Amino acid sequence: MASTPTTAPLNGVKLETVGELASAIRDDGDKADTTWSASVTWDEGFRSQAQIREFAPLTSDEPEGLGGDDTAPNPVEQLLGAFGNCLAVGYAANASAAGIEIRDLKIDVEGDLNLQTFLGLDGSGNAGYEGIRVKVHLDTDASDDAVAKLHETVAGTSPVGHTLSRPVPVEVELA
């Protein structure tokens, strides 16, 4: 029996699938419109869990100093984690498309938040992050120019990054 040579895709990214999706969207722009969802159930105190499709729920709590039981990351930490995870997808996808091998990738995200508004004290009126900083540690053999171009593309097309840096219309209604 002849053996079939197989080639592992660069960075393990299935570029062919991404290309098929892009092609389908070029043929029918409506296919680019997606809706995502999460369903959160409150448990007790500051503990809750977010159910997303069939996956294990994302459990949430607050540190003890904020009145929680400190059993899980809190929501503003989860948000930073989501941003880093989003940038990781962007790096993997765009590096693979550019023929760049990623040996290692670590992304540190941090953000500053003033608690006064959340706590109902005098404040700026901004309960959210005042600024978010990301440091990307990319280990690769690619040239500095190629890495700089990759970085620019990733930072400029991140779905979570754009969501954070632009004002998103948010409606919160009682059902």
Add this chain to the structure above:
Amino acid sequence: MASTPTTAPLNGVKLETVGELASAIRDDGDKADTTWSASVTWDEGFRSQAQIREFAPLTSDEPEGLGGDDTAPNPVEQLLGAFGNCLAVGYAANASAAGIEIRDLKIDVEGDLNLQTFLGLDGSGNAGYEGIRVKVHLDTDASDDAVAKLHETVAGTSPVGHTLSRPVPVEVELA
């Protein structure tokens, strides 16, 4: 031995701890300034994990149609989960402060996102959410007026909600 009567706190929320924090911030405004962080490690393909303090990492992937292995929620779903979890904390805290018992609380979050910009196709240039909608299902004996007031407070002071609805300065740098 005399038994000591104990009262479980309303909704399991440690209001005293929250009050102590608020009091400390009134005495020293600098105590309201907090910094949060997450550290993301890329695994392979579109899989990564966000480490937050000592907790089990938030694993991330993309659906198969987007080129992933579909082993975990994707980053834009995680973002919605974080928002719902944040609103749950807001409801628990403000309901308890107002003497409102929460019997049950479920929060459904969904958002619309156009994939064209992320995929490098022609698009609006917005890779992020174009709109996010939340439906809050609150089971309580409180009056409609009390619930409406509670809802207004929670929706207006959510750290993740403000982060989403306002433009946040975001810096992404190569280390």
